[in-house]
Amino acid sequence: MVKYQGVTGIHMTTLTDPPKETFRLSMLINDTRYRSLTFQAIAAIILALSFWYLLNNLFQNLAAAGLNISYSFFGESAGYDINQRLIEYDSQSSHGRAAVVGILNTLLVAFLACITATIFGVVAGVLRLSNNWLVSKLMAFYVEIFRNIPVLIWIIIIFTIMTAVLPAPRAFRGDEPAASMLFGSAAFTNRGVYIPGPWFSRPLFDVAVLNWLLVLAFLVGSFFGARALGRWATKVQEATGDRPVTWYFSLGIWLVPFLALMVIMGLSWEYPALKGFNFSGGIKIGGPLIALWFALSIYTGAFIAENVRAGIQAINKGQTEAAASLGLRPGRVMNLVVLPQALRVIIPPLISQYLNITKNSSLAIAVGYADITATLGGITLNQTGRAIECVLLLMLFYLTISLLISAFMNVYNSSIKLKER
């Protein structure tokens, strides 16, 4: 329905101008070029209005009920204790600090579970394609059993089995205890696992964290050293065709500085021992953490296994055959040819599995693990009655973490993307 205007005027040049058109309101509906924009604008306005209506309703009702959105409770003392604290905290600390303790616990279990879920997933996914009938059927069984039962059930099953099967600390007591420590140094109890903890008898710094940071710095240094060595080896290989053997040298770069540092600082081990009601000393990995960590990893691992299998199967069989005809052994075909290409298919769904782990970790309260949902969204919410405030913050937290994870993984994804030259 475009209307051309007649050519007016005396200049011949106007004849070659594109025909001008006037804009009429009806074109918003009738003209296909505008129609979709019109409808989108209408939808956006309706959406904004309904949000405004909901929010307005919320605030009006809050005001009518004499409630107001206020975060002042954040500074008040929390009054409750938390059993797993990565930072200093006691019942006199503020609700805000309790929330931070919860955040750190959420991040800890999510981080651990992402790592182990990836390991389980990759192993199960690769083995599921194995030519060995038993192995591949076993892996298929694992995948189907674990991903088809809700994760909450897994968390509770694992926790219940742990508390029922493992001995209580008091079983380790007495002259002829019913339970004994593994190698005299690790205790598996129904409250958690106690293992020897490292400490330094000649620390270089008074603050314990600094010593560990120093260790970390050494490891990072070794990492770059080993990488430089690898680069050099590649260069030599490109120039001469022979790759120098470097593994013992690389091992040295990793071990020598590290061991030296350990000797200088006097690495010692503190063993857990039964004192009073509980074991003390060493490192305690609490039962709730173990149950949650294990359940999340084994459950999500089943999904990742499927992603990995899909990724590998997406690679054309010709690739494998071509690699084999070059004389590569099957292991190398997998590592050098198939997996690098498969990763491109695997990474995007892997991101959503990592997000799932982080979000599913909010089921922690089922086993009494003090994550952010249990502290801020549980006890704090309950004791202060500030439901809206706490839930808003929780939403904000999970949103931020999820966006950060996917941003990070997207960067990684684009770094391994097919580089077209």
Added chain:
Amino acid sequence: MKKTFVLGALTVAGLAAGAAQAATVDDVKARGKLNCGVSTGLVGFAAPDANGNWGGFDVEMCRAVAAAVLGDSNAVEFVPTTGKTRFTALASGEVDLLARNTTWTFSRDVDLKFTFVGVNYYDGQGFMVPAELGVSSAKDLDGATVCIQTGTTTELNLADFFRVNGISYEPVPIETNAEAQQQYLAGACDVYTTDASGLAATRATFENPGEHVVLPEIISKEPLGPLVRHGDDNWGDIVRWTLNALITAEELGVTSANVAEMSGGTNNPEINRMLGTEGNLGEQLGLEADWAMKVISAVGNYGESFEKNIGENTPIGLARGLNALWTEGGLIYTPPFR
């Protein structure tokens, strides 16, 4: 789980205002059922039997209110709530009344905006430990692992008690009494702490109750009672005077056995006023004249309900103690029906 949580919170916000204005008693009558929040299962206080019928001391509070308002003590929808969910359930209007071992505290009254209509059990927080641990005082619990229900006054008292006494502990936060019991019996915690009445009720369900001792220390005051939302005083009055009728009936010797006879008229004017043969107290509450008669014939008086559910002849075996009538050296006392 998270979703219902968010929705719950939004409902609190969305409904709080509406609920405060509408008359709860009209809602209950229109619905023909009282929605009553109880615990998820604490024998003697609120627990379903093998046939799914709820019974217990708190449950009878619900039944009494249903009898007063609807004339039928079975017209109750019992809503099981945990320590964590109970206040959201009440604030959002999901329940009309909460009768769940709930302690009357300043912040619940003032900040959470609930009205406690009275106290039906004077309690305090205690500790239970396996006898084999050989612990004789709560002060010996340094380093112990303690099971607690979250969202309760218990966890706050516990933190205070250990801090003040300069000893340490490890909390195991648990949502329901049933889970806490399981953890405690498996030895995942050394100590279970909650209201002393709750400890007695929990211990009564153990296979060998004798293997567990309740320590002598009572570390807090826990006045337990039914509560309603702020803002509907008429409804608050109905629940308050239902509780008062139960207590006054015991004081005046009105029982489920003799209430029918007494409602024919007695020579005690207070009994007559309460049972509706004199004056118009029922009408003032917006109820039938014989509301209190229905309450007492349905659940008996306070003492009867106590003895039947948690008294010394039940497995729970609680003595009246502080919960005896004021005339017998206890704290149970009501204003007069006048």
